[in-house]
Amino acid sequence: MTELLFRGDAYLKSCRATVVGLHGDAVELDRTVFYPMGGGQPGDSGRIGELRVADARKGEDGERVLHVLEPGAPSPMPGTPVEIEIDWERRYHHMRLHTALHLLCAVVRAPVTGGRIAEDKAHLDFDVEMEKLVKDEIEAGVNALIAAGHEVRPRWVSDAELDARPELVRTMSVAPPRGEGRVRLLDIPGIDLQACGGTHVANTREIGRLIVVKIRSEGKRNKRVTLAFAQ
Numbered sequence: 001m002t003e004l005l006f007r008g009d010a011y012l013k014s015c016r017a018t019v020v021g022l023h024g025d026a027v028e029l030d031r032t033v034f035y036p037m038g039g040g041q042p043g044d045s046g047r048i049g050e051l052r053v054a055d056a057r058k059g060e061d062g063e064r065v066l067h068v069l070e071p072g073a074p075s076p077m078p079g080t081p082v083e084i085e086i087d088w089e090r091r092y093h094h095m096r097l098h099t100a101l102h103l104l105c106a107v108v109r110a111p112v113t114g115g116r117i118a119e120d121k122a123h124l125d126f127d128v129e130m131e132k133l134v135k136d137e138i139e140a141g142v143n144a145l146i147a148a149g150h151e152v153r154p155r156w157v158s159d160a161e162l163d164a165r166p167e168l169v170r171t172m173s174v175a176p177p178r179g180e181g182r183v184r185l186l187d188i189p190g191i192d193l194q195a196c197g198g199t200h201v202a203n204t205r206e207i208g209r210l211i212v213v214k215i216r217s218e219g220k221r222n223k224r225v226t227l228a229f230a231q
Protein backbone atom coordinates (compact mmCIF):
# COMPACT_ATOMS: atom_id res chain seq x y z
CA MET A 1 0.00 0.00 0.00
CA THR A 2 1.42 3.38 -1.04
CA GLU A 3 1.34 6.23 1.47
CA LEU A 4 -0.62 8.99 -0.30
CA LEU A 5 0.99 12.25 0.80
CA PHE A 6 -1.26 14.39 -1.44
CA ARG A 7 -4.24 13.32 0.68
CA GLY A 8 -2.94 15.27 3.63
CA ASP A 9 -1.32 18.11 1.67
CA ALA A 10 -2.19 18.67 -1.97
CA TYR A 11 0.54 21.34 -2.22
CA LEU A 12 3.45 18.91 -1.76
CA LYS A 13 5.55 19.01 -4.91
CA SER A 14 8.31 16.57 -4.01
CA CYS A 15 9.38 14.04 -1.43
CA ARG A 16 11.87 11.29 -0.74
CA ALA A 17 10.68 7.75 -1.29
CA THR A 18 11.97 4.21 -1.75
CA VAL A 19 11.36 1.97 -4.75
CA VAL A 20 9.46 -1.07 -3.51
CA GLY A 21 8.52 -2.81 -6.76
CA LEU A 22 8.37 -2.79 -10.54
CA HIS A 23 5.28 -3.57 -12.61
CA GLY A 24 6.28 -3.62 -16.26
CA ASP A 25 7.22 -0.02 -17.06
CA ALA A 26 5.71 1.28 -13.82
CA VAL A 27 7.46 1.93 -10.52
CA GLU A 28 5.88 1.37 -7.13
CA LEU A 29 7.13 3.50 -4.24
CA ASP A 30 6.52 3.33 -0.49
CA ARG A 31 5.09 6.88 -0.54
CA THR A 32 4.21 9.41 -3.19
CA VAL A 33 3.11 12.93 -4.05
CA PHE A 34 1.81 11.71 -7.45
CA TYR A 35 -1.98 11.73 -7.78
CA PRO A 36 -3.07 8.62 -9.70
CA MET A 37 -5.75 9.12 -12.36
CA GLY A 38 -9.22 8.90 -10.88
CA GLY A 39 -12.46 10.77 -10.31
CA GLY A 40 -12.08 12.58 -13.62
CA GLN A 41 -8.68 14.03 -12.65
CA PRO A 42 -5.62 13.01 -14.71
CA GLY A 43 -2.64 11.29 -13.15
CA ASP A 44 0.40 13.42 -12.40
CA SER A 45 3.56 13.50 -14.48
CA GLY A 46 6.99 14.38 -13.17
CA ARG A 47 10.20 12.58 -12.31
CA ILE A 48 11.70 9.88 -10.14
CA GLY A 49 15.30 10.93 -9.77
CA GLU A 50 16.38 11.64 -13.35
CA LEU A 51 13.69 9.39 -14.87
CA ARG A 52 10.62 10.99 -16.45
CA VAL A 53 7.24 9.81 -15.18
CA ALA A 54 4.62 10.09 -17.93
CA ASP A 55 1.57 9.19 -15.85
CA ALA A 56 0.42 7.85 -12.49
CA ARG A 57 -2.23 5.16 -12.21
CA LYS A 58 -3.88 3.18 -9.45
CA GLY A 59 -2.78 -0.43 -9.12
CA GLU A 60 -5.39 -3.11 -9.59
CA ASP A 61 -6.18 -3.31 -5.89
CA GLY A 62 -6.55 0.48 -5.68
CA GLU A 63 -4.08 0.61 -2.77
CA ARG A 64 -0.92 1.34 -4.74
CA VAL A 65 0.19 4.08 -7.07
CA LEU A 66 2.01 3.00 -10.21
CA HIS A 67 4.39 5.61 -11.64
CA VAL A 68 4.51 4.95 -15.38
CA LEU A 69 7.94 5.76 -16.81
CA GLU A 70 8.43 7.17 -20.27
CA PRO A 71 9.15 4.42 -22.82
CA GLY A 72 12.75 3.25 -22.87
CA ALA A 73 13.62 4.51 -19.39
CA PRO A 74 15.83 2.19 -17.32
CA SER A 75 14.08 0.63 -14.32
CA PRO A 76 15.35 1.60 -10.87
CA MET A 77 16.24 -1.27 -8.54
CA PRO A 78 13.84 -2.06 -5.69
CA GLY A 79 15.26 -0.71 -2.45
CA THR A 80 16.71 2.40 -4.14
CA PRO A 81 16.03 5.65 -2.28
CA VAL A 82 14.82 8.32 -4.70
CA GLU A 83 13.83 11.97 -4.82
CA ILE A 84 10.54 12.40 -6.65
CA GLU A 85 8.81 15.51 -7.97
CA ILE A 86 5.58 16.21 -9.82
CA ASP A 87 5.12 18.67 -12.71
CA TRP A 88 3.66 21.27 -10.40
CA GLU A 89 2.31 23.75 -12.92
CA ARG A 90 0.23 21.04 -14.59
CA ARG A 91 -1.02 19.65 -11.27
CA TYR A 92 -1.89 23.12 -9.95
CA HIS A 93 -4.06 23.68 -13.03
CA HIS A 94 -5.81 20.39 -12.24
CA MET A 95 -6.33 21.50 -8.62
CA ARG A 96 -7.80 24.85 -9.63
CA LEU A 97 -10.13 23.35 -12.23
CA HIS A 98 -11.10 20.43 -9.98
CA THR A 99 -12.13 22.86 -7.24
CA ALA A 100 -14.02 24.88 -9.85
CA LEU A 101 -16.10 21.81 -10.72
CA HIS A 102 -17.26 21.64 -7.09
CA LEU A 103 -18.45 25.24 -7.46
CA LEU A 104 -20.15 24.38 -10.75
CA CYS A 105 -22.02 21.63 -8.87
CA ALA A 106 -23.29 24.28 -6.48
CA VAL A 107 -24.36 26.68 -9.23
CA VAL A 108 -26.12 24.10 -11.40
CA ARG A 109 -28.58 22.32 -9.14
CA ALA A 110 -28.97 19.07 -11.06
CA PRO A 111 -27.68 15.51 -10.81
CA VAL A 112 -24.15 15.09 -12.15
CA THR A 113 -23.69 12.21 -14.58
CA GLY A 114 -19.98 12.62 -15.38
CA GLY A 115 -17.00 14.90 -15.55
CA ARG A 116 -13.42 15.34 -16.66
CA ILE A 117 -10.51 17.64 -15.90
CA ALA A 118 -7.71 18.62 -18.28
CA GLU A 119 -4.88 21.09 -17.86
CA ASP A 120 -6.69 23.96 -19.55
CA LYS A 121 -10.39 23.11 -19.21
CA ALA A 122 -12.83 20.91 -17.33
CA HIS A 123 -16.42 19.83 -17.73
CA LEU A 124 -19.33 18.30 -15.86
CA ASP A 125 -22.31 16.54 -17.41
CA PHE A 126 -25.73 17.21 -15.87
CA ASP A 127 -29.02 15.39 -16.12
CA VAL A 128 -31.03 18.54 -16.82
CA GLU A 129 -32.92 20.32 -19.60
CA MET A 130 -30.76 22.43 -21.91
CA GLU A 131 -32.89 25.53 -21.34
CA LYS A 132 -31.98 25.48 -17.63
CA LEU A 133 -28.32 25.98 -18.51
CA VAL A 134 -27.76 29.67 -19.15
CA LYS A 135 -24.14 30.49 -20.01
CA ASP A 136 -23.98 33.99 -18.51
CA GLU A 137 -25.73 32.94 -15.30
CA ILE A 138 -23.44 29.96 -14.75
CA GLU A 139 -20.33 32.00 -15.48
CA ALA A 140 -21.40 34.79 -13.12
CA GLY A 141 -22.36 32.30 -10.40
CA VAL A 142 -19.10 30.38 -10.51
CA ASN A 143 -16.96 33.54 -10.64
CA ALA A 144 -18.84 35.04 -7.68
CA LEU A 145 -18.02 31.96 -5.59
CA ILE A 146 -14.39 32.10 -6.71
CA ALA A 147 -14.06 35.80 -5.86
CA ALA A 148 -15.72 35.33 -2.46
CA GLY A 149 -12.65 33.41 -1.28
CA HIS A 150 -14.35 30.41 0.28
CA GLU A 151 -12.26 28.00 2.28
CA VAL A 152 -11.88 24.49 0.85
CA ARG A 153 -11.15 21.62 3.21
CA PRO A 154 -11.13 17.86 3.04
CA ARG A 155 -12.46 15.92 5.99
CA TRP A 156 -13.28 12.37 6.81
CA VAL A 157 -16.49 10.87 8.11
CA SER A 158 -17.17 7.33 9.18
CA ASP A 159 -19.39 5.12 7.04
CA ALA A 160 -21.82 5.13 9.97
CA GLU A 161 -21.88 8.94 10.14
CA LEU A 162 -22.52 9.10 6.42
CA ASP A 163 -25.39 6.64 6.73
CA ALA A 164 -26.85 8.59 9.64
CA ARG A 165 -26.72 11.90 7.74
CA PRO A 166 -28.26 11.27 4.34
CA GLU A 167 -28.03 15.00 3.52
CA LEU A 168 -24.29 14.46 3.01
CA VAL A 169 -25.00 12.31 0.00
CA ARG A 170 -27.42 14.73 -1.61
CA THR A 171 -24.95 16.27 -4.02
CA MET A 172 -22.91 13.19 -4.71
CA SER A 173 -22.73 12.07 -8.30
CA VAL A 174 -21.29 8.69 -7.51
CA ALA A 175 -21.48 6.30 -4.58
CA PRO A 176 -18.73 7.25 -2.14
CA PRO A 177 -15.73 4.92 -1.92
CA ARG A 178 -16.06 2.62 1.07
CA GLY A 179 -14.12 -0.17 2.69
CA GLU A 180 -11.78 1.52 5.15
CA GLY A 181 -14.67 2.39 7.43
CA ARG A 182 -14.38 6.03 6.50
CA VAL A 183 -15.14 8.27 3.56
CA ARG A 184 -13.24 11.36 2.42
CA LEU A 185 -15.41 14.40 1.86
CA LEU A 186 -14.48 17.66 0.22
CA ASP A 187 -16.13 20.51 2.07
CA ILE A 188 -16.57 24.05 0.82
CA PRO A 189 -18.64 25.13 3.82
CA GLY A 190 -22.10 26.26 2.88
CA ILE A 191 -21.40 25.75 -0.83
CA ASP A 192 -20.70 22.12 -1.63
CA LEU A 193 -20.06 18.91 0.25
CA GLN A 194 -19.38 15.61 -1.46
CA ALA A 195 -17.23 12.53 -1.40
CA CYS A 196 -14.03 13.23 -3.33
CA GLY A 197 -10.53 11.81 -3.31
CA GLY A 198 -9.01 14.40 -5.65
CA THR A 199 -6.67 17.34 -5.07
CA HIS A 200 -8.03 20.84 -4.52
CA VAL A 201 -6.83 24.36 -3.78
CA ALA A 202 -7.23 25.65 -0.22
CA ASN A 203 -9.26 28.73 -1.13
CA THR A 204 -11.58 29.32 -4.07
CA ARG A 205 -9.79 32.60 -4.86
CA GLU A 206 -6.81 30.59 -6.10
CA ILE A 207 -8.88 29.30 -9.03
CA GLY A 208 -8.84 32.67 -10.78
CA ARG A 209 -11.48 33.94 -13.18
CA LEU A 210 -13.13 31.34 -15.43
CA ILE A 211 -15.27 31.39 -18.53
CA VAL A 212 -17.95 28.97 -19.72
CA VAL A 213 -16.55 27.97 -23.10
CA LYS A 214 -19.27 25.56 -24.13
CA ILE A 215 -22.68 24.18 -23.21
CA ARG A 216 -23.59 21.22 -25.35
CA SER A 217 -25.91 18.22 -25.30
CA GLU A 218 -24.03 14.93 -25.20
CA GLY A 219 -27.18 12.86 -24.91
CA LYS A 220 -30.52 12.75 -23.14
CA ARG A 221 -29.03 12.71 -19.65
CA ASN A 222 -25.74 14.46 -20.41
CA LYS A 223 -25.76 18.22 -20.83
CA ARG A 224 -22.11 19.25 -20.77
CA VAL A 225 -20.86 22.51 -19.27
CA THR A 226 -17.18 23.23 -20.01
CA LEU A 227 -15.13 25.75 -18.02
CA ALA A 228 -11.72 27.21 -18.90
CA PHE A 229 -9.35 29.80 -17.48
CA ALA A 230 -10.28 33.32 -18.56
CA GLN A 231 -6.79 34.02 -19.91
Ligand SMILES: [Zn+2]
Pocket residue numbers: 098099102186196197198199200
Ligand atom coordinates in the same frame (compact mmCIF):
# COMPACT_ATOMS: atom_id res chain seq x y z
ZN1 LIG B 1 -13.04 17.06 -5.68
